[in-house]
Amino acid sequence: MIRALALILALVLPGLGQAQDLTALARLDVGQSAVRDTRAGPEVDLFLSQPVPWRAFTLTDPARLVLDFREVDWRGATAETLLQGRVGASDLRFGTLRPGWSRLVLDLTGPFAIDTAGMRVSEVDGTAHLTVALHRVTEAEFVAASGAPPEGPEWAALTLADPTLPAPDPAEPGVLTVVVDPGHGGIDPGAERDGLQEADLMLRLGLDLAEAINRSGTMRAILTRTDDSFVPLEARMTVARQVGADVLISLHADALETDAAQGASVYTLTEEALDRASARMAERHDRGDLLAGLDLSGQDDTVATVLMDLARLETAPRTDRLATALVSGLRQSGATLNSRPRREAMLAVLTAADFPSVLIEAGFLSNTDDRAALTLPEGRAKIVSGIVAALQSWAAEEQARAALIRQ
Known part of the structure; x- marks a missing residue:
């Protein structure tokens, strides 16, 4: 039996039951x-x-x-x-x-x-x-x-992350800004198996990855969360734009009914989803938070959709090249890869139009070996090493490609 947390205000307030005019989340x-x-x-x-x-x-x-x-x-x-x-x-x-x-x-x-x-x-x-x-x-x-027991720290922790961040220090020229997004958190624990939660394991992996990125000297990492807090999808995008993200990497670990599936895979947005992503974002997001450096507050859905589609003409191929580099980097680092490591899906966290974004399924909680790899520092180290090497390789190739275009 579950005994849920109670609110100290136990009385039924008058007026409940009437639809309110809310600006709701x-x-x-x-x-x-x-x-x-x-x-x-x-x-x-x-x-x-x-x-x-x-x-x-x-x-x-x-x-x-x-x-x-x-x-x-x-x-x-x-x-x-x-x-x-x-x-x-x-x-x-x-x-x-x-x-x-x-x-x-x-x-x-x-x-x-x-x-x-x-x-x-x-x-x-x-x-x-x-x-x-x-x-x-x-x-x-x-x-x-x-x-109705008094409110305790366990409920106080269940608050929406404030997406408003102070302006970050400008990155050094040539430094790649990588937003690391540990999936789930807070009220959303993600997959669970044998007492392990996806949100907790991905936070550990995210912290390890951010530390390695910041040690590289050529990249800086920004985390969408640094503790077991809930961050809405829109807020994760807001964080990325406020810090001037060059790329977003979302970390996840799935769980299936059996333990047959194993290894990491890298997801990008499907072609079908690309066709609809701009329209869906125009409907769901605030106009000022659709494209970095461009305020669309006075524009309708049609104009916003067209501008985002134009941005995707550049970011979509860059994202594909990043995903390919990540698969190669993870393989070379000795991380276990899925039998089909390069995948596509219609995932909301991948819908940004103005910067490449990928989702890495770091393994399966339903698999004994993957659980061990994600739990132990040495197991996470192989994944982190592969991602960092891939980011450095991808960034260098993108810079060389841009230089050729400028000539």
Whole structure:
């Protein structure tokens, strides 16, 4: 049984249940979201435009489930559209709890405790799916599992990373700025196996990689996160543009049902995704954060899309050459490669138009040897060495190519 963190404000505030005019971080997909009855008890399924910090807990007198978010735009939702079956739940309310925070309250018809609660984040489009399932318990068990303890450091840590960074020191001429993006973090642990979490292992790998890049003398590294914090996809792009990224490398480690798959692979955006990436970014991002050095605040989707497509004419081939160099570098360093190390996918973190970006699946948590390699410093060292060598080789070749074009 899961006992989720509770909010100290236990009372149901007046006014909850009315759709608020929010400038929200996450929008509720009303068509997919629902509260359903199952044999065990009520189940809450909420589909959001992007992940946000959240928590779930139960309260007594009357019995209710409380979900807090930072924050959700409820427009278009009603209790009638969300409630599908009333056996375990009699009513629900939602709205603004306080500035920057939203709350959903589900009235329960009996003693139900939280059985499972989790948020899955799509690496394709950055959307999130929150599921909270409850099951019937005795009255005594319900009372024991409910309550609103004081806020502790574990909840205080679940805050959105502030994408606003101080202006970085200008890089030396010829120094390559590499944004290292350890995947997942905070409320999004990523893949999990044998007590290991993808977010934690990728942070370790990211810190090792950043240190090696900064020791190179020809490159500098900027990390999108340096601890177990949640950074939205849009904020990762913002960080990259604010520091003048020459390249972004996102680090991940997948997990499958079996341990057959093994080794690292390098992903770039598919041709199909390239055709749609500019339009999708124009819809999702602030106009001032679409292209480095170019404010598109006064432009419509069509103009923004055209300008990003033009930028991709240069960055797409450079990204392909970077991916090829990374595969070669990892092979030469002795890192274990997947049988098909060069791959393409429609991943949101790869959609930047103005700088090359790749995603490296450093291995599979479902594979015993890969887990060992990612856990041990000597295993990570081979991956780091291969990436650093590839970046240096790629940067030198790109400079030579640019010099030839200028002649």
